[in-house]
Every structure is written in C-alpha cells, then in structure tokens.
Amino acid sequence: MIQNFFSGLYELILGRPMPANFTNDYREVVFPNTGLQLFLISLALVVIYYYVLNRMMSTGFYKTQHWVLFLALNAIIAFVVPIVQVNSHGIDSHSYTYMFAFVNMIYSLILFFVFSILLKRGSVQAWTTPMKWPHKR
Amino acid sequence: MPITKSVSGFHLLLLCLMLIVSGCYTRESSGDETDTTLTVEKNEEKPTATAPAESAKVDVNLYLEISNGMKGFMPPAEAGRQPTGFQTRLNKMISEVQDGIYVDAKSYYLAKQDNQGRPVLDSVSYNTLKSTVVSGIKANVLGTPLPAMLQAALGKSVAQDAVSIIISDFIHGPDPRDQGQFISLDSDIRSSLKLAEHKGLVMAVLADASAFYGSYYPAVKKPAASRKLDGEEIPYYIWVIGRQQDVQVVTSKVLRNLPAQQAYFGFGYTTLPYSAVLKSKQFRPSGVVYCTSRTAEACTSVNMQPQKDEPVAFTIGMDLSTLPASMQEVKYLERHLKLAATGCRASLGDITAASEDTKAMPDLASFTHFVQVNVPQLTASKGTIALQLPQVVPAWIGNWSTENDNDPAADPKKTYQFNKIIDGVQALYRDQRKHVFSLTMDFNKAD
The missing domain is CATH 2.60.40 (Immunoglobulin-like)
Known part of the structure; x- marks a missing residue:
C-alpha cells in the first residue's frame, strides 16, 4: 500500500525505474524509504522551526529568511537521501538516480510549504512566517 | 507550569518522531536481514553438498573381452615398440579402479565363450588382468556373441549392485551355426540389455581407436576371413552401465581423459540449479x-x-x-x-x-x-x-559404423553395424524422457 503510493508518486513524474533490472529495488525499498523520510524529515524541520525555535525558545529566527534557510536545508537533505538510498542498495548509478533526487527535492519544497501553512498557527513568534495567510488573528 | 507541560509534550513528540524515523531505518535494513537468512541457508546447504561426495564411491565390475579379435590391441611387450593406445588407456583405467578413491568394491572379469558359444565370465585378480593387458591374451577364443555377453555381464553387475564397465571391440561374432543373429542384432541388443531399462540404469558409450598388431577378424568374412595388421587403427569401446550418478562418477572421476567420441543414453536431470x-x-x-x-x-x-x-x-x-x-x-x-x-x-x-x-x-x-x-x-x-x-544420438556413431569392415586399412575406425547396435540401445530409452x-x-x- 505504502509501496504503491510512493512508487506511484515518483514514477508519475520519473517514469519506470532505470536501469530496469533494479525496478524491484526501487519500488520495494528505495521509493518507500525515501518517501517516508521525505515526509518525516520535512515535518520534523517544520516542527523544529515553528515549535522549538519560535515557541519554546525565543531565538529570533522568525524572519522569512530564516524560514527559507530551513526550506533550503530540507531541500538539501531531500536531495542527498535518495542518492544515499540508491548507493546503499547496490543499485547501478544512472542519470535516473539524479532525476529522482531532483524530483524528491521539489517534493520537499512543496511539503515544507504545506506543513508550514498547516502548523504555523501554533507558533508564537513565527505565525506570520513566511506570510500571514491564511490566518487572520 | 504550562511551560513545563509544553516541554514534556514536545519531548513526547520528539520521542515519537525519533521512533518513527528509526522505524524507517530498520525498514531500510530489511535487505540485510534477508542477506543473513541467505547465509544461514548456505551454511545449511554445505553439509548436504559434501554428503554426496562421501557416498560418491561406487562398486565396479570391469569386463574385458578376450576373444582372439582383441589380441591385436594387447600385443606382448617388445623392446622398441610403444604400447598401443588401448594398453595405455586400459592400464590407467584399471589402476584407477584398483587404487582410486572413488571405487569401493571392484571385481574383474575376462569375458570369453565356451565351446557351445555361451558367454563365460572369468573372475580374475587385478594382477592377472593387468598382465593380460600388458602382455597379451594366451587363450584361443573364437568370436563374441555380443548380446549374450552383454546380458551376462549386466546380470552379474545388477545382482552385485555394481557399475559395469565393458571393454570390447564390439565386433559381433555369432556362432557360425547361427548367422541369422546379424539380422536381428538391434533387437537382440535391446533384449540383452532390458534389465537396464527395468532397473532404470543409464549407459555411457565411449569409443576410441588404437593401433592393432596381429590378426584382425572382421565380421564380414569376404574376401578375407582374417587379416594381419601392423599398427592400423581399430576402434574399441568402453561401455559404462549403471545408475546415473554412479555412471557419472565412473566417467568423470575414474576414467578421466575421456575420448572425444562419447554417447550417453537415458541420462536425465529433474533438478539443475x-x-x-x-x-x-x-x-x-x-x-x-x-x-x-x-x-x-x-x-x-x-x-x-x-x-x-x-x-x-x-x-x-x-x-x-x-x-x-x-x-x-x-x-x-x-x-x-x-x-x-x-x-x-x-x-x-x-x-x-x-x-x-x-x-x-x-x-x-x-x-x-x-x-x-x-x-x-x-x-x-x-x-x-x-x-x-x-536426447540426441551423436553424429560420430554414424561415422564409426560400416556395412563392410573387411578392410580396416582402407576404411579405418569403423565397426560393423555399430549404428544397429546403438539402435538397440536407444530402443531401451525411447519412451523415457525426451530431454x-x-x-x-x-x-x-x-x-
């Protein structure tokens, strides 16, 4: 179920895994692992930004540029994770690997943004970062 | 108070996250887990793999035909003359049977016929057999009733649960009173070997040619009933009959250096990796x-x-x-x-x-x-x-057959109606597996 979800998510844009003889490794291991890590790491960074740095502590990292810093950090992690996954499973290197890493990075930007919109309301100092919408308060 | 509450709440959240993330990493290592199960399986396989090697010892009954027609393969040793190919090969083979680690019990027989044309299998010691190979045959034995000899040899081996190695020139020499045997050679061969079919035995036929010194007795007696040869190449055959794995041990471990002409009958494998x-x-x-x-x-x-x-x-x-x-x-x-x-x-x-x-x-x-x-x-x-x-019958069988073996110098390395003999063998396995x-x-x- 989760396998199919993540395989579908990546193959929607990337197409069939290449080299094709490693299709199973991508579908059964690399896609689900990368997808799960993408969700959890993005969520964790959003939580750290809004709830740790800008609620429990008052660190002053509430500006949009700090938010962008975290967005970029998340994107870098999202680019590295697929490459590590592919290499650690003995899959032959292919341009597909880097396309996959790139797509995962784009997904991380979207996810980080979505999680920010959903969770920023609970933050004390940063509820208007990166912008006020959709909250009015 | 509310601050500590939120802190412990956050700790809880962090703990949950760490658990989930670490759970994710264990998923990732699922490949390693299967790897370890694989190595376990491999370790378990090892003893079973070595087990056949121990049980790969076979009992061997070796039959050497010693009719007059075989004498030329085993000329008495003479200074300045190389041993014939037959002598070299046989010497190696019997010493491997006698002293090799793959043979358990061994018996040697000299196959001949009595005055009534019935086959006789003389049990001899290793030394007698060896001296027969190196210094020739003394007895005077006319002709070989091929099917009868095969039947007797096979019957003895089956009774002793041994692999038969039969060495002969396979020139059919029926009793002069019963020349009709030439016509029914293939069906006679088949009936003489039917025990192999019933017991599920397989057959390896190896052919080689060796220099021949002395009187050669062709199956076709015209124009010459016998010829004096001096080093012409005459074919001889080694037949190995037994259970598949035993024949495999004999051909690969005992005989070694097989001649190029090989034919296998009844072999089949249901499990190959x-x-x-x-x-x-x-x-x-x-x-x-x-x-x-x-x-x-x-x-x-x-x-x-x-x-x-x-x-x-x-x-x-x-x-x-x-x-x-x-x-x-x-x-x-x-x-x-x-x-x-x-x-x-x-x-x-x-x-x-x-x-x-x-x-x-x-x-x-x-x-x-x-x-x-x-x-x-x-x-x-x-x-x-x-x-x-x-299952294919190799092409060399046709090339080593002839309808007239009277002049081996002109038409070397051919045995009279050898293809018919093999037809008889093939008939045994016709209805068995196709592959x-x-x-x-x-x-x-x-x-």
Missing part, C-alpha cells in the same frame, strides 16, 4: 526486465516488457557440472540446446562457459554456463521460457 542473471556487471540485461522477487536467491521468474525499439535480452546461468562431459561443451550446447517459449517470441543468443571472471563473482560462481535469451515481443501477459537439451534437462523460466508482463 539455474537462475536469471539480472544484476551482474558481466551480463547486463537490456530492455525492461527484472526479477519478480527482489530477495529470491535463484530467480526463476522475471517481469519483462519488450518495447519495439528496445527488445529484452537477459542471461540465464546454469550449473551443468553434473552432466556428462561432452554435454558440457559449449559447442555441443550451441548445436543442441533448444528454447521453447509460450506467450512470447524468444530466441537463444550466446552460450558461454564460466570464466575466471564469473567464478570470482559470488553470485555467479555457482554457474558453469550462461545462456543469453532474446525476447523481442510478448504475445501474452504471462508465459514461460524453457531451455531444453534434447536431458528442461529449465523453465516463468515470466509476467511488467507493469
């Missing part, structure tokens, strides 16, 4: 093809989808080390290996034997041969590709 080789750098597949199971040790089912501009080609590794020697030759396989496919169009590509490179790779080391399979098109969403080696082996690779259309 094989696997699609999809992730090796030596045999990179092309097109969309991958193993149906990610963790299977041997991949016997693949998913594939050939495209118009990108047909599928992949390699199947096989372990044919238990097959008779001549069947392991790449040339033999290239000529005889067939591919039977359902649900796709498929053809055989290159066949290669294992090399130093493949033996160095752990996942390829167990295979002796690699066959490329090309699949340009599927015609159904699932089907099978089977590699089959049919020496058939390895089936299932496939599904890749999604």
Whole structure:
C-alpha cells in the first residue's frame, strides 16, 4: 500500500525505474524509504522551526529568511537521501538516480510549504512566517 | 507550569518522531536481514553438498573381452615398440579402479565363450588382468556373441549392485551355426540389455581407436576371413552401465581423459540449479526486465516488457557440472540446446562457459554456463521460457559404423553395424524422457 503510493508518486513524474533490472529495488525499498523520510524529515524541520525555535525558545529566527534557510536545508537533505538510498542498495548509478533526487527535492519544497501553512498557527513568534495567510488573528 | 507541560509534550513528540524515523531505518535494513537468512541457508546447504561426495564411491565390475579379435590391441611387450593406445588407456583405467578413491568394491572379469558359444565370465585378480593387458591374451577364443555377453555381464553387475564397465571391440561374432543373429542384432541388443531399462540404469558409450598388431577378424568374412595388421587403427569401446550418478562418477572421476567420441543414453536431470542473471556487471540485461522477487536467491521468474525499439535480452546461468562431459561443451550446447517459449517470441543468443571472471563473482560462481535469451515481443501477459537439451544420438556413431569392415586399412575406425547396435540401445530409452534437462523460466508482463 505504502509501496504503491510512493512508487506511484515518483514514477508519475520519473517514469519506470532505470536501469530496469533494479525496478524491484526501487519500488520495494528505495521509493518507500525515501518517501517516508521525505515526509518525516520535512515535518520534523517544520516542527523544529515553528515549535522549538519560535515557541519554546525565543531565538529570533522568525524572519522569512530564516524560514527559507530551513526550506533550503530540507531541500538539501531531500536531495542527498535518495542518492544515499540508491548507493546503499547496490543499485547501478544512472542519470535516473539524479532525476529522482531532483524530483524528491521539489517534493520537499512543496511539503515544507504545506506543513508550514498547516502548523504555523501554533507558533508564537513565527505565525506570520513566511506570510500571514491564511490566518487572520 | 504550562511551560513545563509544553516541554514534556514536545519531548513526547520528539520521542515519537525519533521512533518513527528509526522505524524507517530498520525498514531500510530489511535487505540485510534477508542477506543473513541467505547465509544461514548456505551454511545449511554445505553439509548436504559434501554428503554426496562421501557416498560418491561406487562398486565396479570391469569386463574385458578376450576373444582372439582383441589380441591385436594387447600385443606382448617388445623392446622398441610403444604400447598401443588401448594398453595405455586400459592400464590407467584399471589402476584407477584398483587404487582410486572413488571405487569401493571392484571385481574383474575376462569375458570369453565356451565351446557351445555361451558367454563365460572369468573372475580374475587385478594382477592377472593387468598382465593380460600388458602382455597379451594366451587363450584361443573364437568370436563374441555380443548380446549374450552383454546380458551376462549386466546380470552379474545388477545382482552385485555394481557399475559395469565393458571393454570390447564390439565386433559381433555369432556362432557360425547361427548367422541369422546379424539380422536381428538391434533387437537382440535391446533384449540383452532390458534389465537396464527395468532397473532404470543409464549407459555411457565411449569409443576410441588404437593401433592393432596381429590378426584382425572382421565380421564380414569376404574376401578375407582374417587379416594381419601392423599398427592400423581399430576402434574399441568402453561401455559404462549403471545408475546415473554412479555412471557419472565412473566417467568423470575414474576414467578421466575421456575420448572425444562419447554417447550417453537415458541420462536425465529433474533438478539443475539455474537462475536469471539480472544484476551482474558481466551480463547486463537490456530492455525492461527484472526479477519478480527482489530477495529470491535463484530467480526463476522475471517481469519483462519488450518495447519495439528496445527488445529484452537477459542471461540465464546454469550449473551443468553434473552432466556428462561432452554435454558440457559449449559447442555441443550451441548445436543442441533448444528454447521453447509460450506467450512470447524468444530466441537463444550466446552460450558461454564460466570464466575466471564469473567464478570470482559470488553470485555467479555457482554457474558453469550462461545462456543469453532474446525476447523481442510478448504475445501474452504471462508465459514461460524453457531451455531444453534434447536426447540426441551423436553424429560420430554414424561415422564409426560400416556395412563392410573387411578392410580396416582402407576404411579405418569403423565397426560393423555399430549404428544397429546403438539402435538397440536407444530402443531401451525411447519412451523415457525426451530431454536431458528442461529449465523453465516463468515470466509476467511488467507493469
């Protein structure tokens, strides 16, 4: 179920895994692992930004540029994770690997943004970062 | 107070996250887990793999025909003359039978006939046999009633549960009062060996030619009833009859250095190790093809989808080390290996034997041969590709047969109606399995 979800998510844009003889490794291991890590790491960074740095502590990292810093950090992690996954499973290197890493990075930007919109309301100092919408308060 | 509450709440959240993330990492290591189970399985396999080696000892009954016609193969030693090929080979063979580690009990027999034309099997010691081979036959024995001799020898071996090694020139010399035997040679051979069929025994026929010194008695008595030969090449045969694994031990471990002319009857293998080789750098597949199971040790089912501009080609590794020697030759396989496919169009590509490179790779080391399979098109969403080696009678049998063996100098290395003798042997196994082996690779259309 989760396998199919993540395989579908990546193959929607990337197409069939290449080299094709490693299709199973991508579908059964690399896609689900990368997808799960993408969700959890993005969520964790959003939580750290809004709830740790800008609620429990008052660190002053509430500006949009700090938010962008975290967005970029998340994107870098999202680019590295697929490459590590592919290499650690003995899959032959292919341009597909880097396309996959790139797509995962784009997904991380979207996810980080979505999680920010959903969770920023609970933050004390940063509820208007990166912008006020959709909250009015 | 509310602050500590939120802190402990956050700790809880962090703990949950860490648990989930670490859970994710254990998922990732699931590949390692299967690896460890694989090594466990391999360790378990090892004892079973060594077990046959211990039980690979066989009992051997060796029969040497000593009619007058065989004398020329075993001329008495003489200074300045090389031993004949027959003597060299026989010497090696009997010493391997006597002293080798693969033979348990051994008995030696000199096969001849009594005055009534009935076969007699004289049990002799190793030394007697050896001196017969090196210094010749003293007795005067006329002709060989071939079927009767085979029947007697086989009956004795079956009773003793031993492998028969029969060495003869296989020139049929029936009793002069019963020349009709020439006509029914094939069916006589068949009935004389029917015990082999009933007991499920297989047969290896090895042929070689050796220099011949002395009187040669052809089956066809015109124009000359016998000829004096001085070093012409005359064929002789070594027949090995027994259970498949025993015959295999005798041909590969005891006889060694087999002559090029080999024929095998009744051999069949239901389980041979094989696997699609999809992730090796030596045999990179092309097109969309991958193993149906990610963790299977041997991949016997693949998913594939050939495209118009990108047909599928992949390699199947096989372990044919238990097959008779001549069947392991790449040339033999290239000529005889067939591919039977359902649900796709498929053809055989290159066949290669294992090399130093493949033996160095752990996942390829167990295979002796690699066959490329090309699949340009599927015609159904699932089907099978089977590699089959049919039972074939080798071409040399026809070349070593003749209808007139009277003048071996003009027409060397031929035995009278040898093909008819082999016809009789073949008739034993006609209704048995059609293939020496058939390895089936299932496939599904890749999604």
